[in-house]
Amino acid sequence: MASSLPSMSEKRKMPSSDNVNGNQPKKNHWSAGLSAAVDDESIQVYKDDLCTVINDKFPKARIHLLVIPNENITNLKSVNNAHLSLLKHMLKVGKETAEKVAAKANACGSFAHFRYGYHAIPSMSLLHMHVISQDFISDSLKT
Template sequence: MNRKGDDNGGKDCSEKKKMKVGGHWSQGLKASMHDPSLIVKQDELIVIIKDKYPKAKHHYLILPKADVRNLKALNIDHLSLLKHMQDEAKKLINGIESPSGFKIGYHAVPSMSQLHLHAISQDFDSPCLKTKTHWNAFTTEYFIDSEDVIRDVEKYGKVCCIDERSAKEILKKDLRCHICNESLKNMPKLKEHILVHMGKKNNS
């Protein structure tokens, strides 16, 4: 599998730009699904792409080819698709060496249209990780584990763990280390702090 492009050095991380050929930035994922430079793998049901603005050293998105807008659009008919997306995410990360490990999940209220499952390493080593919102989107309850989404759909026929008002408040939380829960003043301090953890992990 070609992993060329995982190095994020020098990447333009401005996410909220309009697409070059019409449309709004929130529709950008649909264009990325057809970008050969981003596609890692695909089959008849899903496409796996490298996140164009990765928030960690390894950051991938698993998207259905069918038009599924977001978590709210899910119902029992999507259960097999969700399981397939999760299985493919697990296969992908099992082939990647990452001392920090991975998490697989969804944003509670994503800004981008088209359902997408994140598979993201926990080093959070990327110049595209810039703001408190970025951080809290991946390290708090705003990031919903794939297993929890599948469990909801199996039990209730929909995803129940979404409260948009609460989700917005979660993104405003203070910065805290996802490993030791220490409070940090700003993103540069947080990134320095994480590097210490990653160094300990690599040397242990």
């Protein structure tokens, strides 16, 4: 018997993960939110010529940062060898910023250890690296 319930992709349309041509969703679409964040100085934790760091809007731990390249890179499928130095820089900036934020918060234990990574199939239409503390304590976590 076939289910009459809509699938997850029917409930909320996700941006295409094969969007390698740089076709961005409409500016006001929720998945384009990171583009606005890169330009909003009030939410920036750090910014340099290559990338911007912001706090995740729905943190999954006490420290949950997003490192976003200033260059318009849609997703992981858009990354090529020319981006290697940028990705290394993003990791370096993510580590340094996380350590500074943790020190400022007087973090210790697992709170001061971090995971770094990208979504294979992102919900947001701009490449971004997550920096998440290991505590995974947050009201935004689903149980």
